[in-house]
Amino acid sequence: xxxxxxxxxxxxxxxxxxxxxxxxxxxxxxxxxxxxxxxxxxxxxxxxxxxxxxxxxxxxxxxxxxxxxxxxxxxxxxxxxxxxxxxxxxxxxxxxxxx
Amino acid sequence: xxxxxxxxxxxxxxxxxxxxxxxxxxxxxxxxxxxxxxxxxxxxxxxxxxxxxxxxxxxxxxxxxxxxxxxxxxxxxxxxxxxxxxxxxxxxxxxxxxxxxxxxxxxxxxxxxxxxxxxxxxxxxxxxxxxxxxxxxxxxxxxxxxxxxxxxxxxxxxxxxxxxxxxxxxxxxxxxxxxxxxxxxxxxxxxxxxxxxxxxxxxxxxxxxxxxxxxxxxxxxxxxxxxxxxxxxxxxxxxxxxxxxxxxxxxxxxxxxxxxxxxxxxxxxxxxxxxxxxxxxxxxxxxxxxxxxxxxxxxxxxxxxxxxxxxxxxxxxxxxxxxxxxxxxxxxxxxxxxxxxxxxxxxxxxxxxxxxxxxxxxxxxxxxxxxxxxxxxxxxxxxxxxxxxxxxxxxxxxxxxxxxxxxxxxxxxxxxxxxxxxxxxxxxxxxxxxxxxxxxxxxxxxxxxxxxxxxxxxxxxxxxxxxxxxxxxxxxxxxxxxxxxxxxxxxxxxxxxxxxxxxxxxxxxxxx
Numbered sequence: 001x002x003x004x005x006x007x008x009x010x011x012x013x014x015x016x017x018x019x020x021x022x023x024x025x026x027x028x029x030x031x032x033x034x035x036x037x038x039x040x041x042x043x044x045x046x047x048x049x050x051x052x053x054x055x056x057x058x059x060x061x062x063x064x065x066x067x068x069x070x071x072x073x074x075x076x077x078x079x080x081x082x083x084x085x086x087x088x089x090x091x092x093x094x095x096x097x098x099x
Numbered sequence: 100x101x102x103x104x105x106x107x108x109x110x111x112x113x114x115x116x117x118x119x120x121x122x123x124x125x126x127x128x129x130x131x132x133x134x135x136x137x138x139x140x141x142x143x144x145x146x147x148x149x150x151x152x153x154x155x156x157x158x159x160x161x162x163x164x165x166x167x168x169x170x171x172x173x174x175x176x177x178x179x180x181x182x183x184x185x186x187x188x189x190x191x192x193x194x195x196x197x198x199x200x201x202x203x204x205x206x207x208x209x210x211x212x213x214x215x216x217x218x219x220x221x222x223x224x225x226x227x228x229x230x231x232x233x234x235x236x237x238x239x240x241x242x243x244x245x246x247x248x249x250x251x252x253x254x255x256x257x258x259x260x261x262x263x264x265x266x267x268x269x270x271x272x273x274x275x276x277x278x279x280x281x282x283x284x285x286x287x288x289x290x291x292x293x294x295x296x297x298x299x300x301x302x303x304x305x306x307x308x309x310x311x312x313x314x315x316x317x318x319x320x321x322x323x324x325x326x327x328x329x330x331x332x333x334x335x336x337x338x339x340x341x342x343x344x345x346x347x348x349x350x351x352x353x354x355x356x357x358x359x360x361x362x363x364x365x366x367x368x369x370x371x372x373x374x375x376x377x378x379x380x381x382x383x384x385x386x387x388x389x390x391x392x393x394x395x396x397x398x399x400x401x402x403x404x405x406x407x408x409x410x411x412x413x414x415x416x417x418x419x420x421x422x423x424x425x426x427x428x429x430x431x432x433x434x435x436x437x438x439x440x441x442x443x444x445x446x447x448x449x450x451x452x453x454x455x456x457x458x459x460x461x462x463x464x465x466x467x468x469x470x471x472x473x474x475x476x477x478x479x480x481x482x483x484x485x486x487x488x489x490x491x492x493x494x495x496x497x498x499x500x501x502x503x504x505x506x507x508x509x510x511x512x513x514x515x516x517x518x519x520x521x522x523x524x525x526x527x528x529x530x531x532x533x534x535x536x537x538x539x540x541x542x543x544x545x546x547x548x549x550x551x552x553x554x555x556x557x558x559x560x561x562x563x564x565x566x567x568x569x570x571x572x573x574x575x576x577x578x579x580x581x582x583x584x585x586x587x588x589x590x591x592x593x594x595x596x597x598x599x600x601x602x603x604x605x606x607x608x609x610x611x
Binding site for chain 2: 006007009010015018019022023025026027029030033037038040041042044045046048051052056057058059061062065066068069070072073076077079080083084088091095098
């Protein structure tokens with residue numbers, strides 16, 4: 001693995017940007033996941049009256065529980081769409097430089 | 100309500116035998132395609148993302164999820180839903196942090212990733228130890244659950260039930276390896292999702308397809324409290340700690356991580372998580388409907404009379420709305436659920452023993468393909484026999500906390516070194532070992548000293564450690580140990596190899 005092309009690619013600003021963007025995207029979405037899920041269980045732990053509030057025939061707690069699952073879907077899909085559109089083409093481009 | 104639960108009815112036996120027959124035919128077909136180690140452990144890396152998503156769902160959704168959460172919702176109402184969300188949120192985190200690097204760096208086990216640029220022997224031994232510990236706790240919970248459920252549903256004696264589960268599962272893994280295990284998990288996932296969907300539709304049809312009417316019926320019968328948070332989550336620190344174990348435990352479950360090696364590349368690994376999250380999220384979205392339906396239509400008293408833990412809520416509502424044939428179907432699906440999960444656990448256990456310990460520690464990475472497959476099969480038999488023995492040994496014990504323990508160990512001993520090895524250049528062999536040992540010892544030790552074991556199990560007046568969920572302490576300590584020990588003494592070789600690792604992690608160059 002001491003191919004000169006590899007060193008060139010690894011040192012290139014494009015590769016460094018790719019790595020930085022990959023972790024920025026995943027950190028941002030992990031942060032959203034944390035806020036949504038830990039926010040939810042902290043509410044359950046600390047503010048039961050609020051979650052017991054009626055919404056239709058159910059409660060706010062039920063609505064928020066369902067929202068946590070739906071939001072998990074949304075952010076998972078968001079990551080894949082981002083990765084397919086922006087990450088993969090850049091990876092392909094950099095890989096081609098090595099060969 | 101008169102129930103045929105506990106007596107082997109003709110439909111139950113027919114469904115059960117058809118599922119076993121179908122999976123054994125699949126195993127026979129898979130066995131002829133299982134020759135190399137990559138076929139045995141990774142299904143020749145030819146599983147499609149959609150298939151892997153279903154198989155991941157089949158690997159993850161245990162009988163504890165299906166019967167346990169339905170029962171929890173039926174008996175405690177809303178509190179059961181809190182668990183349902185917790186079991187899902189690990190999947191997005193798995194996607195963002197682990198899935199792609201794992202696929203690009205490893206071969207068969209998560210230890211491949213941790214050991215990529217570190218010294219093989221100590222890291223492999225430590226990682227296999229953390230992995231096998233996780234698998235053993237998980238296996239105890241599954242086998243004891245299997246024995247109890249099969250006894251309750253089919254009236255088969257406990258030990259016999261455990262031996263049947265062990266025997267059938269062993270046939271899948273031993274002969275068909277990962278190819279058979281994958282298909283068993285796919286079949287199980289489809290059957291389970293289908294069964295729960297039919298159950299939900301049957302429940303809703305009793306309420307003119309209005310979820311509000313279902314909630315009203317539950318509230319009329321058991322009060323508004325059934326729709327409100329109760330006593331499950333009250334202390335904020337416990338809540339966070341439980342949440343950390345559920346979320347990050349998934350990222351350290353060896354049998355789940357192993358499935359990512361069955362797809363061709365990291366892009367497919369990413370897509371697998373999307374499908375898995377979709378299927379598993381759907382399952383947890385509709386499972387509360389079944390639980391609330393059991394509450395409103397069967398009644399808590401009847402459910403408790405059948406099993407105090409509420410595990411029979413789903414079978415009872417199935418029988419009420421679909422008659423004996425549908426009960427037979429649901430019972431057979433619950434059985435298939437256990438088989439698929441235990442098969443995944445056994446394959447992961449075998450991979451740790453043969454790939455990590457035999458190949459990389461004992462043989463220093465040198466063994467012929469034939470030898471590797473032979474040892475893999477031997478390890479499968481060993482792990483399978485251990486699983487049956489554990490099931491028999493823990494008969495009659497309250498093992499509900501074992502799944503929590505498995506998640507706590509996974510989050511504390513397996514996940515921190517895995518993440519650090521991927522993202523941190525200065526991570527060292529000593530750091531990895533320190534992190535694994537700290538996480539494993541603290542998570543197990545704190546649970547043994549917690550009210551879960553000391554008060555609930557041994558009836559001590561109070562526990563030495565007040566915390567029921569150790570992850571907030573043990574996971575943090577594992578990260579800290581990994582970082583501090585790595586900083587104490589640099590490892591120039593590991594540092595230098597980080598560039599090879601980066602090419603592989605981000606560009607997939609050189610990935611298996």
